[in-house]
Amino acid sequence: MEVVQKLVRCPVVVQQVSGSPPKVVPPGPRCRAIIEQMQDADPALFSPRAISDGGKLLYWTRRIESQTFNVNMSRNPNSQFGKFMVQVTLVATIQPSDIAKLQTASGAQSTAANAVATNLLQLLISQAPNIQHNFALHSKSFYISGSPRNRDLPSGGLQAWTGFFQSIKPVLNNILINVDTTTAAVYKPGDLLSNAMEVLGCKDYRRFVDLCANNQQAWSKLRKFYKNVIVEAHPSKKGKISELILEGGNYQFMKDSETKTVAEYFELHHHRPIRWPKAFGVRIGKDAVYPAEVCKIISGQIYKKKLDPDDVAKFLESSVMKPPERLAAIERAVRNDLRYNDSHYMQEAGITVNHTALQITARQLEAPNVLYAGSGPMNVSGGAWNVMNKRFQRPAKILAYAVVCFDSRPNSQNHTQNLVDQLVKNLVKLGVLFFRPKPVHMSFGNQGNVRGSLDEAALDGARELRQMADCPVAPNERQVTFVLVILPQNAAVLRKEVKQWSDCIRGIATQCVRQGKYEKSNDQYCNNLALKINAKCGGTNSFMRSSAATTLIKDSMIVGCDVTHPSPGVTARPSVSSLIASIDPEATRYNAFLSVQEPRRELIGDIRGMMQGAFMDYQKFRSALPNTLVVFRDGVSEGEYSQLETTEIQEIESLLSEVRQRFNHVTQLVYIVVGKRHHVRFFPRDGEGDRSGNCHPGLVVDTELAHSTYLDFYLQSHAGILGTSRPSHYVVLKNDPQWTADQLQDLAYSLCYVYAASTRSVSIPAPVYYADVRTYH
Structure with missing residues (x-):
């Protein structure tokens, strides 16, 4: 990318003239329309047009002094309600040298000048396509309403739209544009009333009205679903839904000292009879109420809440693409839709873009050895291996177990018994020791009383164990080691109750299986369950051996950290931070520490306290302190690196300083950010990929995409199964022992082979x- 023009940066304030004091118009579609009208009204001045972010900033190749513009948005030139005042203030000039600096060793540092230059480039590349597809000018993604990959989602009222993501990515000696396909759930555009009937699963109008009036759950669902959705109401009103109103056509209000219904008003003033007066209405703004049948949902509104389980599978149909298909879609978009060099915004700024996909040099890491007891290294192929005829390194000892079946189908008892028999057989083959191979309790559970059903299983099992004279455990310590729980096919809520009972109330391990999966009870399925059960009951499945990583791990404490936030739209729940720390020399056994903090805070508030607990557990288990503390930090963006350095890293260094003074022991710190939420994808050349068309596991890229400030690399550590694999991005913020890039890469890759629940390498270190699993809300 080459930049040859300078631009000026102008903050914008838009005020509505009517009212006292004048009201500032917040950034959004209305503000954007006012700024566009301002430029349309004075083409001589705004030629070329200024680049806008939709409300706060203008960038312009023409230098102007601070100025105020009057804008009339009303068709009536004498109306006061459509008059606005736009104040434009010149604050800075962005030189080509500011753009060039992004490619230097200090280019990615979080300085104000670098942020301004990056934001300018981002607006330049996204301006034309976002205007064309009517998405926010500052958005990095736009979605295409007529894409053949778009799908209706089964829960109703939503569609999955595909589109394209585009983002400026400054790297050392270059400025790149990261383009990728993307998918979002959007509110289904069009008639609001028919859309709402779809949401409640109604084809009959009378049934729909009855549900709204008499079913509080259905009415509440509808109100939450459409809150703040933008609609266009007949004849010319557009705005956000602030509330739903029962029987919108019959809603009464005062007009000219007379009580009227909305239906009467529409027939009298708009000559439009209301066919369904008992259907709900919508309030737009403070008092305007419109019947649902005169409203249309504006196209392209993103649904930001959590999708229903039924919607996820259909959503994936739109989003999942095999690598060749995805690359072809990206190349078509760059060629036909994005067309950067044809954008007059880019031309005015003097920017040219090479439309060819970047070809990079990558390396292939050798997979570590995976070892089970009494055998040599496993045959690892494509990041996967098989545990048939193997034995766990540290088999668990299971005192007793219980079985609770919530699958109420008539043949579920036979399927459950077959599963139990085969599962125990596989566990024994893998080396697990049972005091009592048969379950001490086996029953059907009550879906309406999950906790009671599990309590009954645990108490009944403990009673039976206390009656056994040969039990190797003291009577007051006798309880079931785990509970096998059989769930119906769609049972997300039920599973959540099971895990809450297990993790938060009783502290007894549970292993859930689902209808549609457990009936087969074959070796592969049971072995996969055995991996999880052995780990949950205190065993170790396998060890990893690597020439570089094994030496680094031996005297280190390996830590994973993450913060998980509540679902979008949920404000009453706190965020949960977790810290998972290894205690053994093989980095296969971990202790967990959790902490709650204020919602949406990304930095870990109690990092020092949790890390101190991890050090105590490590010392207790090993009778020593770690020589190196290796922290893999998940869930932070590039803009937060400097905050990590001044908060979490400083807190950890303070603790290490205290350890040095108290125990006369030096522990060095390695702190690595692991990023998954990005759009960088790698595509192998023809014929060089794996069976899925993806790059092979162990692919490392650390040159052409190198961060300009920090040591970093991309590592694709897992085999592709569905769609296009996403590599993980590792950024090293602290490296006290000065481990080499090769050592750090081998360490990260090897730790992807010790995830207990899998016989595959995973996408991020175990x-x-x-840590990500522990913080799941």
């Missing part, structure tokens, strides 16, 4: 995976 401790990060565990």
Whole structure:
């Protein structure tokens, strides 16, 4: 990318003239329309047009002094309600040298000048396509309403739209544009009333009205679903839904000292009879109420809440693409839709873009050896291996177990018994020791009383164990080691109750299986369950051996950290931070520490306290302190690196300083950010990929995409199964022992082979995976 023009940066304030004091118009579609009208009204001045972010900033190749513009948005030139005042203030000039600096060793540092230059480039590349597809000008993604990959989602009222993501990515000696396909759930555009009937699963109008009036759950669902959705109401009103109103056509209000219904008003003033007066209405703004049948949902509104389980599978149909298909879609978009060099915004700024996909040099890491007891290294192929005829390194000892079946189908008892028999057989083959191979309790559970059903299983099992004279455990310590729980096919809520009972109330391990999966009870399925059960009951499945990583891990404590936030739209729940720390020399056994903090805070508030607990556990288990503390930190963006350095890293260094003074022991710190939420994808050349068309596991890229400030690399550590694999991005913020890039890469890759629940390498190091699981809301 080459930049030859300078631009000026102008903050914008838009105020509505009517009212006292004048009201500032917040950034959004209305503000954007006012700024566009301002430029349309004075083409001589705004030629070329200024680049806008939709409300706060203008960038312009023409230098102007601070100025105020009057804008009329009303068709009536004498109306006061459509008049706005736009104040434009010149604050800075962005030189080509500011853009060039992004490619230097200090280019990615979080300085104000670098942020301004990056934001300018981002607006330049996204301006034309976002205007064309009517998405926010500052958005990095736009979605295409007519894409053949778009799908209706089964829960109703939503569609999955595909589109494209584009982002400026400054790297050392270059400025790149990261382009990728992307998918979002959007509110289905069009008629609001028919859309709402779809949401409640109603084809009959009378049934729909009855549900709204008499079913509080259905009415509440509808109100939450459409809150703040933008609609266009007949004849010319557009705005956000602030509330739903029962029987919108019959809603009464005062007009000219007379009580009227909305239906009467529409027939009298708009000559439009209301066919369904008992259907709900919508309030737009403070008092305007419109019947649902005169409203249309504006196209392209992103649904930001959690999708129903039924919607996820259909959503994936739109989002999952095999690598060749995805690359072809990206190349078509760059060629036909994005067309950067044809954008007059880019031309005015003097920017040219090479439309060819970047070809990079990558390396292939050798997979570590995976070892089970009494055998040589496993045959690892494509990041996967098989545990048939193997034995666990540290088999668990299971005192007793219980079985609770919530699958109420008539043949579920036979399927459950077959599963139990085969599962125990596989566990024994893998080396697990049972005091009592048969379950001490086996029953059907009550879906309406999950906790009671599990309590009954645990108490009944403990009673039976206390009656056994040969039990090797003291009577007051006798309880079931784990509970096998059989769930119906769609049972997300039920499973959540089971895990809450297990993790938060009783502290007894549970292993859930689902209808549609457990009936086969074959070796592969039971072995996969055995991996999880052995780990949950205190065993170790396998060890990893690597020439570089094994030496680094031996005297280190390996830590994974993450913060998980509540679902979008949920404000009453706190965020949960977790820290998972290894205690053994093989980095296969971990202790977990959790902490709650204020919602949406990304930095870990109690990092020092949790890390101190991890050090105590390590010392207790090993009778020594670690020589190196290796922290893999998940869930932070590039803009937060400097905050990590001044908060979490400083807190950890303070603790290490205290350890040095108290125990006369030096522990060095390695702190690595692991990023998954990005759009960088790698595509192998023809014929060089794996069976899925993806790059092979162990692919490392650390040159052409190198961060300009920090040591970093991309590592694709897992085999592709569905769609296009996403590599993980590792950024090293602290490296006290000065480990080489090769050592750090081998360490990260090897830790992807010790995730207990899998016979495959995973996409991120095991401790990060565990931290992510522990913080799941």
